[in-house]
Amino acid sequence: MIPELLTFDEADARLDGGLSACFQGHYESVLFFAGDATFDSDLCRPSRRSRRGRSTSSRSPVT
Known part of the structure; x- marks a missing residue:
């Protein structure tokens, strides 16, 4: 499966608005x-490290 960046x-x-x-946030x-x-592996672990000191509004959700 190849993910898309949208x-x-x-x-x-x-x-449908999910x-x-x-x-x-934005x-x-x-x-x-x-x-x-x-x-x-844990997909969230690298993102937790990278967002230290950043506001939560700069995060991108993974769907």
């Missing part, structure tokens, strides 16, 4: 997986 609005439209219903883009995605 604007938040484009991904939200594909999910992103805007769940996420608060997001410019999201990594969009069409279908079921599985990962061999």
Whole structure:
């Protein structure tokens, strides 16, 4: 499966408003997986390290 980098609005439209219903704040883009995605390790661990000292509004959700 190859993820797509989409604007938040484009991904939200594909999910019938599912992103805007769940996420608060401003997001410019999201990594969009069409279908079921599985990962061999903790996907959130690297993002936790990279956002230290940054506001939560700069994070991008993974769908």
